[in-house]
Amino acid sequence: MRAVRYSEFGGPEVLHVAEVPVPEPGPGQIRVRVTASVLHPVDLMVRSGRFPAPLPAGLPYTPGWDVAGTVDAAGPSAGQFTAGDEVVGFSPWLRTTTGTHAEYVVLDAAWLALAPTGVPATEAATLPTNGLAAAQALDLLALPAGSSVLVTGAAGQVGGFLLALARSAGLHATGLAGAGDREFVESLGATFLARSETPTGTYDAVVDLAVAGPSLLNLVRDGGGWVAASPPLRPEPVRGIRTFALEVLPDGSRLSELVKLVTSGDIPLRVAGVYPFADAAAAHDRLASGGVRGGVVIVP
Template sequence: MRAIRYAEFGGPEVLQVAAGLPVPEPGPGQVRVRVAASVLHPVDLMIRAGRFPAPLPTGLPYIPGWDVAGTVDAVGPSVTDLAVDDEVIGFTPWLQTTNGAHAEFVVLDATWLTAAPTGIPATQAATLPTNGLTAVQALDLLALPAGSSLLVTGGAGQVGGFLLALARNAGLHATAVAGAGDRKFVESLGATFVPRSEEPQGSFDAVVDLAVIGSSLLDVVRDGGGFVAASPPLRPEPVRGIRTHALGVQPNGSRLSDLVKLVESGDIPLRVAGVYPFTEAAAAHIRLAEGGVRGGVVIVP
């Protein structure tokens, strides 16, 4: 098996294409997926650079990668809902497993997967699992009724775009803070656009702070409203009855299936910023680190 791997922390130059690795075997409740596409995330860059602030469950070397779009290659005992040759998408919770998807094969729990969207290329479908589930789980935390107002910072990023699409589908009135060049995209999802150079005005039922503006945004949340921070260390202390939460995405094949239906109906757009083969993994890391990416940075074997 071939995979992107690194045996030391550092810059993109530490990435290697390793060959001759053992093909992983699925255990009970697991399936092996032949990977067609995966996606690079900012956390992958942080871990590779040795800057992740918490211990990881295993040591180097690491195969990075969370999302997967591909085909079931083998099934373990007690798996009944998936079969060999099924086209699937899902993600591995890498921080818990260090079981990376930037490989020709990856083993995942069957419950983490769902059928891939029909008629959608794997390079697009792979952009959905981690970021789409992050967005839907943010809205689950807030539990906003239809008609509520929602402010999303970083509204044109990968998670932000999914959030705006899901907010529209849920009947929420979304406002998005984004770059000046993102107005058309934000408004195409039915949201009100606020440029990053301006502070949002008014009072909102909830805020999802993907751009890490911080606790100052509590000032625009109504009493008793909701606030979702981008990660647990950034979760502010509650004030004025505001419920504060933090993102911490978990795989969920059932909820991912709901997102697939919205993709197939055209309610959720999938965006790809670039596609890189294993041999250009370093270039993919450099591109993502440059910032301003609008769409998934996709890795293919």
């Protein structure tokens, strides 16, 4: 099968399309024929050699987390899906180094969910990692309906999902984003706040996706909540504020709930561009250029 690979760290030019063996599913695993996958900032960080932690396996790597595709084969004890089912899911790449920018990928069945009906795979592929990150951030906070939450980086991929989920949960969200993102933020029922402005007021919680920093802790009420974008950015608790760090985990059951919200129209899916394997370097350049509003999608 073909896969996007790199055998050395560097710029997008190290990417190439290689022939690699088709993976075989083991117990509890599903082989998915990939229709679409998505590029993430962490893919660029690893490719450039800038990822700060050890990885479980060495080069060469196939990048890619999300997948939308069709069940091709199942290992023993993976019976909840049948051949031909359209599914979505993601590989926790930093733990497995199993990349989805390939014609086939093997994932644990528990990481997959049936894909939203009638949604193109290029759109459905944008849901798993970022949608679950948003859902798990709100799960950590466990805010009751009517609570207020400030979301920085609100127009990004995780931020957009978070605003949509906040609306579904009956939360009052304020989205901090660029001036050109007002329409998008408000379309999700959130109050828009330009990032050029100094946030004021008091919130039950903050989800700091844009790494605005712990200076915003003074906006959180005593006993409120804070979610940082990654573990190293988690601030020390003060005034009884519960602080968490986002570490997205694959969860097929939770993903199935998000799929229902996509189908009902409560969660919008956004695609910034679609690139074939041969143009993977251009996809990396596009994401690195910044200001991307939607998933950068890779297709075989």
